[in-house]
Amino acid sequence: MPYVLPLTHPVLETVGVTVRLSGLTILDDVSIGVPRGSVTGLIGPNGAGKTTVFNVMTGFLAPDEGMVRYEGRRLKHVRTHRLTSMGIARTLQGVGLFPALTVEENVMLGGSSHVRSGIVADALAMPWADAGQRRLRERAREVMEEFGVLEDAQRRPSELPYPVQKRVALARALVSDPKVILLDEPAGGIDSGDMADLARIISSWVPQRTVLLVEHHMELVMNVCDLIWVLDAGKVIAGGSPELVRNDPAVIAAYLGEEDAH
Amino acid sequence: MDTFVNFFLGGFANGAVIALMALALVLVWRSSRVVNFAQVGQAMFTSFVGLTVVDLTGSWILGLVIAIAAGAVLGLIIHFLVMRPVRRADSSGAIIATFGVLIALQALAAMIWGGDPRAYPTPVSYSGITVFGRVIAITPYDIFVIVAMVILVLILTIVLTRTKLGLSMRASAFNPEVARLSGVRVSRMLAAGWIIAGMVGAVAGVLVAPTATLSPNSFDIFLVFAFTAAVIGGLDSLVGAVTFGIGTGLLLSLVTGYSDASNAALVALILLALNLWFKPEGAFNHHKARSV
Numbered sequence: 001m002p003y004v005l006p007l008t009h010p011v012l013e014t015v016g017v018t019v020r021l022s023g024l025t026i027l028d029d030v031s032i033g034v035p036r037g038s039v040t041g042l043i044g045p046n047g048a049g050k051t052t053v054f055n056v057m058t059g060f061l062a063p064d065e066g067m068v069r070y071e072g073r074r075l076k077h078v079r080t081h082r083l084t085s086m087g088i089a090r091t092l093q094g095v096g097l098f099p100a101l102t103v104e105e106n107v108m109l110g111g112s113s114h115v116r117s118g119i120v121a122d123a124l125a126m127p128w129a130d131a132g133q134r135r136l137r138e139r140a141r142e143v144m145e146e147f148g149v150l151e152d153a154q155r156r157p158s159e160l161p162y163p164v165q166k167r168v169a170l171a172r173a174l175v176s177d178p179k180v181i182l183l184d185e186p187a188g189g190i191d192s193g194d195m196a197d198l199a200r201i202i203s204s205w206v207p208q209r210t211v212l213l214v215e216h217h218m219e220l221v222m223n224v225c226d227l228i229w230v231l232d233a234g235k236v237i238a239g240g241s242p243e244l245v246r247n248d249p250a251v252i253a254a255y256l257g258e259e260d261a262h
Numbered sequence: 263m264d265t266f267v268n269f270f271l272g273g274f275a276n277g278a279v280i281a282l283m284a285l286a287l288v289l290v291w292r293s294s295r296v297v298n299f300a301q302v303g304q305a306m307f308t309s310f311v312g313l314t315v316v317d318l319t320g321s322w323i324l325g326l327v328i329a330i331a332a333g334a335v336l337g338l339i340i341h342f343l344v345m346r347p348v349r350r351a352d353s354s355g356a357i358i359a360t361f362g363v364l365i366a367l368q369a370l371a372a373m374i375w376g377g378d379p380r381a382y383p384t385p386v387s388y389s390g391i392t393v394f395g396r397v398i399a400i401t402p403y404d405i406f407v408i409v410a411m412v413i414l415v416l417i418l419t420i421v422l423t424r425t426k427l428g429l430s431m432r433a434s435a436f437n438p439e440v441a442r443l444s445g446v447r448v449s450r451m452l453a454a455g456w457i458i459a460g461m462v463g464a465v466a467g468v469l470v471a472p473t474a475t476l477s478p479n480s481f482d483i484f485l486v487f488a489f490t491a492a493v494i495g496g497l498d499s500l501v502g503a504v505t506f507g508i509g510t511g512l513l514l515s516l517v518t519g520y521s522d523a524s525n526a527a528l529v530a531l532i533l534l535a536l537n538l539w540f541k542p543e544g545a546f547n548h549h550k551a552r553s554v
Contacts, residue, residue, distance in 0.1 A: 058443065059442075060439065080439075080442035080443060081442045081445055081446060081447045081448065082445075083443065083445070084443075084444065084445035085445060089443075090443050092440065092443075096437070096440045096443075097440075098432070098433055098436045098437060098440065099436070100432065100436055101429070101432060101433065101436075105429055108429065109429055109430070109433050109441070109444045109445075109446070110444050110445070111445075112426055112429065112430060112444060112445050112446060113444075113445025113446075132426070133424075133425065133426055136426070172444065176445065
């Protein structure tokens with residue numbers, strides 16, 4: 001029987017999602033929900049299927065069975081390019097920045113779906129397209145200031161230390177003013193000082209925004225999450241408060257198994 | 263010395279046209295990661311459309327405008343009917359498809375307009391300018407071509423670097439998945455790349471047609487020159503395409519002037535081979551080298 005935890009009106013959820021690739025079942029009947037205004041964690045050993053859940057939610061992968069629901073409505077075909085205009089933003093493992101674009105351009109791109117000027121008007125630099133571009137630049141500068149990267153606006157990502165690149169990636173996700181933010185291993189490659197900053201930033205987003213967090217750093221997950229889902233080998237094995245999950249025998253066995261394997 | 267100066271000046275206009283054709287190749291490469299060998303076929307076909315309009319109306323400018331519009335439509339048609347269906351094939355599949363388009367366009371042009379070379383009129387004189395009693399090897403039309411190239415490059419630079427369209431096109435080219443996550447409709451950006459390249463190619467075709475005559479195969483040699491310039495420039499770089507387009511034009515003018523016109527293609531291929539041997543990533547490309 002799949003693990004099911006009843007939640008009241010989750011803003012984003014997968015319902016019975018199964019994904020098979022090359023004969024392997026990557027996700028098996030996965031049903032997880034993200035309550036509105038919460039920080040929800042999605043954890044599990046390597047290869048558990050956490051990023052695959054993100055890929056299904058953001059339209060990179062179509063599930064073989066099951067569905068994704070957003071604000072109670074089934075998303076038949078998740079169109080990735082429409083996510084930001086629907087209020088969903090996602091960061092990627094690593095930083096996923098465009099190396100040839102400046103920091104400012106990277107951040108502006110995250111909000112480009114909010115500028116509806118039309119392709120021809122934009123190419124011809126019509127006044128309304130220019131005005132939209134100006135508003136987008138102003139919004140990007142606000143967010144860059146919030147994340148402390150405004151002074152690096154004209155630099156390329158490769159010129160910046162890794163933790164600063166991570167902050168640029170967060171700024172890009174935030175520039176579209178999303179209701180739901182999916183963070184894929186945001187703490188990867190940063191030290192404890194930056195980790196404390198990250199925890200403070202994530203906590204400051206709720207309850208106005210909702211966060212789904214995939215992360216290996218248990219200290220961060222336990223500190224910031226209200227609810228945690230645990231995946232192992234493509235199945236949900238536990239879900240609940242950090243305290244509950246920390247003491248769940250199935251979770252302990254899954255993580256101990258991974259340590260044994262190492 | 264006079265001869266050298268004349269050959270050198272004569273190469274500028276040729277270089278400007280090669281630069282525009284190389285720019286069109288770069289635009290498609292940046293948006294689709296495909297080397298578009300059909301580019302000269304598109305330029306030839308749209309030049310024939312322009313010539314037909316000139317014949318009917320007597321207006322050179324109207325011919326240019328209609329040729330540019332035809333370039334946009336042809337680019338869009340090729341994107342939707344040929345390139346989209348092969349987008350899941352490997353890159354060699356897409357490149358072979360562009361060769362197919364080139365052959366189809368040449369055959370279609372021969373069926374519509376015949377195979378005989380046609381003369382394309384010029385909007386200004388194509389006779390050498392007299393300076394201090396001497397006729398130099400640069401004509402008012404050459405100056406017109408160079409000015410047209412500079413204006414077009416400026417417009418392209420503004421569109422690609424200062425507009426949302428340009429930003430989205432660049433993002434789509436570098437990382438389509440991240441671009442989609444950022445709200446960019448990547449498929450539209452691919453189409454935009456083919457449309458803009460088709461328009462630039464059309465301008466190049468109409469500008470070169472008066473100097474090369476127009477027939478279904480008359481632009482083939484420009485593919486060699488433009489491809490050489492685009493690759494040496496880095497294939498991703500607009501600046502590289504323009505710089506080495508003009509450079510290739512100048513060099514070929516000197517080669518043609520001092521030896522024989524038939525050596526020009528050979529010199530271009532030698533340049534290409536040397537570039538692939540010593541600096542395969544191109545002069546203006548700071549990313550990793552492509553394997554050859």
